Amino acid sequence: MNVNKHTIVALVQDRPGVLNRAVSLFRRRGFNIESLAVGHSETPGISRLTLVVEAEEVEQVTKQLYRLIEVLKVSDVTHDPTVEREMVLVKIHAPSASRPEVVALTGVFDAKIVDVGYNTMIIEMTGTPSKVENFIEVIRPFGVKEMMRTGRIAMVRGAHTHQAPAEAAENGNGHGVAEAILN
Amino acid sequence: MNVNKHTIVALVQDRPGVLNRAVSLFRRRGFNIESLAVGHSETPGISRLTLVVEAEEVEQVTKQLYRLIEVLKVSDVTHDPTVEREMVLVKIHAPSASRPEVVALTGVFDAKIVDVGYNTMIIEMTGTPSKVENFIEVIRPFGVKEMMRTGRIAMVRGAHTHQAPAEAAENGNGHGVAEAILN
Numbered sequence: 001m002n003v004n005k006h007t008i009v010a011l012v013q014d015r016p017g018v019l020n021r022a023v024s025l026f027r028r029r030g031f032n033i034e035s036l037a038v039g040h041s042e043t044p045g046i047s048r049l050t051l052v053v054e055a056e057e058v059e060q061v062t063k064q065l066y067r068l069i070e071v072l073k074v075s076d077v078t079h080d081p082t083v084e085r086e087m088v089l090v091k092i093h094a095p096s097a098s099r100p101e102v103v104a105l106t107g108v109f110d111a112k113i114v115d116v117g118y119n120t121m122i123i124e125m126t127g128t129p130s131k132v133e134n135f136i137e138v139i140r141p142f143g144v145k146e147m148m149r150t151g152r153i154a155m156v157r158g159a160h161t162h163q164a165p166a167e168a169a170e171n172g173n174g175h176g177v178a179e180a181i182l183n
Numbered sequence: 184m185n186v187n188k189h190t191i192v193a194l195v196q197d198r199p200g201v202l203n204r205a206v207s208l209f210r211r212r213g214f215n216i217e218s219l220a221v222g223h224s225e226t227p228g229i230s231r232l233t234l235v236v237e238a239e240e241v242e243q244v245t246k247q248l249y250r251l252i253e254v255l256k257v258s259d260v261t262h263d264p265t266v267e268r269e270m271v272l273v274k275i276h277a278p279s280a281s282r283p284e285v286v287a288l289t290g291v292f293d294a295k296i297v298d299v300g301y302n303t304m305i306i307e308m309t310g311t312p313s314k315v316e317n318f319i320e321v322i323r324p325f326g327v328k329e330m331m332r333t334g335r336i337a338m339v340r341g342a343h344t345h346q347a348p349a350e351a352a353e354n355g356n357g358h359g360v361a362e363a364i365l366n
Contacts, residue, residue, distance in 0.1 A: 086222070089266060114266050124266075159303050
């Protein structure tokens with residue numbers, strides 16, 4: 001991974017405006033968000049954000065992020081051993097003549113054909129960002145009509161987990177109930 | 184799909200602040216963004232956003248979104264035939280005794296084991312949001328230590344594509360070069 005790219009994982013409460021506030025923090029510093037994925041976590045009402053940002057230094061901004069009342073935990077996992085995954089949906093030009101070759105390639109990349117039209121196919125593929133790039137390179141000559149990638153998600157390998165302390169999950173950031181109500 | 188949930192796909196230029204401005208539009212109306220996925224499109228420098236929002240009516244906000252100079256195209260695909268996909272990474276408690284059962288389940292759901300630790304496993308699974316829900320339900324009794332979902336991505340089936348007109352991609356939103364420079 002490029003030294004100037006940082007992967008940040010944050011655990012946040014599902015409240016209106018939290019995404020806006022989080023994104024604004026990076027924007028204000030002029031950091032480019034290369035990838036952003038937001039989805040439910042293991043706890044109802046709490047989501048996990050994975051951000052990939054281009055920046056020399058993210059310590060200050062991760063501290064500011066953690067200060068937001070809805071943010072329960074923030075980790076810079078750039079240098080941790082992680083499973084990093086991305087999904088892509090690609091709609092390609094695939095008249096019947098080229099279908100066997102496409103089917104063979106999807107087998108090689110462990111991809112799935114999720115739609116077949118008159119002369120199009122939609123293929124779903126998941127993998128590390130570099131494997132996704134590799135797949136797109138190989139599939140591009142067929143004629144890519146449309147492509148859509150999810151942001152990257154990154155999970156630390158092994159028993160280490162990225163969970164918030166129990167009371168933080170209850171009250172928001174461990175600032176306590178009173179402050180949570182005030183916000 | 185719930186009638187109050189809308190799936191919006193937008194094609195945007197990769198410029199700092201665009202994500203912030205897009206998210207703010209929804210925020211200002213008090214719409215809750217249930218899911219957001221941002222990733223590269225088939226064209227370098229242009230990304231696709233898939234937003235799932237809870238709202239009665241999104242016509243006004245999609246119009247406003249389109250008015251942003253970096254936004255090349257916006258579609259509400261809620262009622263279109265789409266391929267809708269989500270990816271989940273789940274870290275579960277998996278001591279050696281329960282591994283065979285976990286392996287069997289991943290086979291049923293066409294999921295992949297992407298990491299095996301001393302007594303943990305990370306499983307990657309993709310599918311429609313409801314299939315992902317189903318998988319999580321089945322895997323939860325093993326003990327979910329950490330879960331991370333990408334936002335949903337949605338692609339219209341068949342030959343129809345969600346692409347911007349060529350000059351819009353060049354100049355931003357078809358407003359023309361002059362305006363693009365002014366912004």
